[in-house]
Amino acid sequence: MARNCVASINLNAITNNYLYAKSLAPESKAIAVIKGNAYGHGAVKVASHLEPLADCFGVACIEEALELKSAGISRTPILLLEGVFEKSELALVDKYELWMVVSNNLQIEWILESSPINKYNIFVKIDTGMGRLGFKEDESPKIINDLENCDHINKITLMTHFSSADNHDSAFTEVQIDKFNNIVGNKQNDQSLANSAAIMAWNNSHSAYTRPGIMLYGSSPFPLNEPLNNLTPAMTLETSLISLKKFKAGDKIGYGRRYVCKQDTLIGVAAIGYADGYPRSAKDGTPVFINGGIARLAGRVSMDMITVDLTGIKNPKIGDRLELFGSNVSIDEVANYCDTISYEIFTQITSRVYKTYVS
Numbered sequence: 001m002a003r004n005c006v007a008s009i010n011l012n013a014i015t016n017n018y019l020y021a022k023s024l025a026p027e028s029k030a031i032a033v034i035k036g037n038a039y040g041h042g043a044v045k046v047a048s049h050l051e052p053l054a055d056c057f058g059v060a061c062i063e064e065a066l067e068l069k070s071a072g073i074s075r076t077p078i079l080l081l082e083g084v085f086e087k088s089e090l091a092l093v094d095k096y097e098l099w100m101v102v103s104n105n106l107q108i109e110w111i112l113e114s115s116p117i118n119k120y121n122i123f124v125k126i127d128t129g130m131g132r133l134g135f136k137e138d139e140s141p142k143i144i145n146d147l148e149n150c151d152h153i154n155k156i157t158l159m160t161h162f163s164s165a166d167n168h169d170s171a172f173t174e175v176q177i178d179k180f181n182n183i184v185g186n187k188q189n190d191q192s193l194a195n196s197a198a199i200m201a202w203n204n205s206h207s208a209y210t211r212p213g214i215m216l217y218g219s220s221p222f223p224l225n226e227p228l229n230n231l232t233p234a235m236t237l238e239t240s241l242i243s244l245k246k247f248k249a250g251d252k253i254g255y256g257r258r259y260v261c262k263q264d265t266l267i268g269v270a271a272i273g274y275a276d277g278y279p280r281s282a283k284d285g286t287p288v289f290i291n292g293g294i295a296r297l298a299g300r301v302s303m304d305m306i307t308v309d310l311t312g313i314k315n316p317k318i319g320d321r322l323e324l325f326g327s328n329v330s331i332d333e334v335a336n337y338c339d340t341i342s343y344e345i346f347t348q349i350t351s352r353v354y355k356t357y358v359s
Helices: 011-024 035-039 043-050 062-070 087-096 105-113 140-148 172-184 196-201 331-337 342-347
Strands: 006-010 029-033 056-059 078-080 099-102 120-125 153-159 190-192 235-247 265-270 287-290 293-297 306-309 321-325 354-358
Touching: 006 011, 011 029, 011 043, 011 196, 011 354, 029 043, 035 043, 035 342, 043 056, 043 062, 056 062, 062 078, 062 087, 087 105, 099 105, 105 140, 120 140, 140 153, 287 306, 287 331, 321 331, 331 342
Parallel strands: 006 354, 029 056, 056 078, 078 099, 099 120, 120 153, 153 190
Antiparallel strands: 006 235, 235 265, 235 321, 265 306, 287 293, 287 321, 293 306
16 A cells, blocks of 8 residues: 555544443433444444444434444344335335334334334434424324334334534523423433433433434534543544655745745645545644644645645654544544534545554
8 A cells, every 4th residue: 555545443442432421321321323434434343343332323324224234233223313215115124123213204104004023113303493304393292192002113212303512502402402301291201312412511411312423433522612521532544745845935835826935844745635535625724743743734735635834843754654633633623624523524534545443
């Protein structure tokens, strides 16, 4: 492998983050959310490592569930977080005994009309203010009642999703919790409310099932300036220097000549770009770690390369390794420089980046 652009994924870090999520809500089971190829970390690898202790896995769709089943994931239940998209998928739900979310009347109709061999485990999604999927307050009681009266349903869990749990200053999470409690009333069904942010900050949302997602991968759901937490970064993205050149004060670097050297500057070129998933939106000054110090992005990200101001870096040479993010450069800091979130950067790492796994 000559172009040594690597994402190294520490599976033990993911385990530690899962256990940390469990410790914050010790009375809850935790659905490990591994949709989107485990947020770019590799769903099969992550699920295989977590299966001995995971309570459930959460995926987006039937295709993601079948990938896990084909890889031998059999002990841990798998929840379809968006449910089924067409009636024919219910045969696969039945065959593999998948759990599923229901969030619209057509899904309810399909379920009630079906005749599965195995009874379904259903999560009824209630829209308490996210404004996305889920049943509204006035229709929820009838939906729940219809499902409770269906002979081929084993268990019904009631769930909602928070829109603003990552904002400590917003009162809307409390509004959603109150609305959910009013809708549920005295029903004794299990409940699932808390995503990563709510697990960490809203104890009154902890119930039978939590749903840790981004926190599994060592990224905080909160803004960069929030207090540090006990999460361990799971992915380290690295590449190497492929060129070193000296430039004079006033020289300009890269596409659009965006970066202007303020002084005589040593510029390094590193083998990574937006075709690898490193964001083109990264601003000048985005940190990278090299030879024990922090260097800074200098110029626009290209398809295959970035240029880096190596001022203050000790003895840089071609072949030296750069960490784009990991234990020395926070993914959340990089995301902040890119005006995005860690979720997007993780999931956009492309197949051109070689993945290695450490456990």
